[in-house]
Amino acid sequence: MWSHAADAQTTADTQTTADTQVAFPGLDANSLGALSIGHPHEGYLMNPVRMPEGKYWTVALPNYAYGTEETIAGLIHCITLVNQRISNTPKVIIGSISKEGGGHFPPHKSHQSGRDADVGFYYNPGFPIAKPGTRENLDLERTWALVRSFIIETDVDMILIDSKVQRLLEVHALRRGEDPVWLKSVFHGTGRPYTALILHAPGHDAHMHVRFSSPIARQRGKSSYATLVEQGHIKLRRTEIRHRVSRGDTLLGIAAKYHTSAETVRRLNHLESTKIRAGQALLIQKPEHLRGALDPIVVPKRRIPDSDAPSSSTSLAASSPFEPSAGEQ
Numbered sequence: 098m099w100s101h102a103a104d105a106q107t108t109a110d111t112q113t114t115a116d117t118q119v120a121f122p123g124l125d126a127n128s129l130g131a132l133s134i135g136h137p138h139e140g141y142l143m144n145p146v147r148m149p150e151g152k153y154w155t156v157a158l159p160n161y162a163y164g165t166e167e168t169i170a171g172l173i174h175c176i177t178l179v180n181q182r183i184s185n186t187p188k189v190i191i192g193s194i195s196k197e198g199g200g201h202f203p204p205h206k207s208h209q210s211g212r213d214a215d216v217g218f219y220y221n222p223g224f225p226i227a228k229p230g231t232r233e234n235l236d237l238e239r240t241w242a243l244v245r246s247f248i249i250e251t252d253v254d255m256i257l258i259d260s261k262v263q264r265l266l267e268v269h270a271l272r273r274g275e276d277p278v279w280l281k282s283v284f285h286g287t288g289r290p291y292t293a294l295i296l297h298a299p300g301h302d303a304h305m306h307v308r309f310s311s312p313i314a315r316q317r318g319k320s321s322y323a324t325l326v327e328q329g330h331i332k333l334r335r336t337e338i339r340h341r342v343s344r345g346d347t348l349l350g351i352a353a354k355y356h357t358s359a360e361t362v363r364r365l366n367h368l369e370s371t372k373i374r375a376g377q378a379l380l381i382q383k384p385e386h387l388r389g390a391l392d393p394i395v396v397p398k399r400r401i402p403d404s405d406a407p408s409s410s411t412s413l414a415a416s417s418p419f420e421p422s423a424g425e426q
Contacts, residue, residue, distance in 0.1 A: 140210030142199030
């Protein structure tokens, strides 16, 4: 539905999940729930959840609306909150999430691991949807309510919105009485590079791109990665190199050095046994691991304004600054 330029990545204050790297022999991948494997720009999605049709949203591309449980739950929760807090809210458009198995998804550069979702803006009555947002056509009240919910109610890595629309939302939020210090951190960062949560990206003037952290699905993918590769669920590119055997080398040690197995090296070089000799040239196929598949899993610290801190961040009935005044419905 919407095309993307290269996505940016925020490096806000983070907290790290358990850094487990366990492979499960005999893994039945279908038993694990959704697995988000690798970087959003180079990844896989297994056992996905499909975004259902709903009372408050329209799924524009059902065949490309697959994500992790956390992504789908986050979308449903936040869109529902907006409708509960502001009556007569029209349906919002859900665009691309991921393909059923993840992976390359033209024209997008990301959307490969079930964590990215395109979500439309709300528009004022009488204006067509999916058009570049302006002061005249955007329903700033409802659109800001949705952005705010993503920030406060879910774990997101970033939200991409065109800078022109960002300015409209920031001014509106200030007029609504939002904490200016909190808004500054959300829109402009905390003084260090790349710490803004809402980032500019060309082509995002008619929708926002939300990247959910999805730490549970990512941990599943990371923990099972080695076995998924071994079982052939994930195909890795391999680089062929020549290793010259030195005195004291063993086949097992050489295999470990290149993250392969001694049996694979033996077969590749047609060796009748594991015996090797100094000076011998061995062909090695070195796997190129999926980008991000084994990286530490970090979740940005959730940014909550002081006014919201005492209340539950997950309660659908939580108080909100989005109660419309007379005439705004």
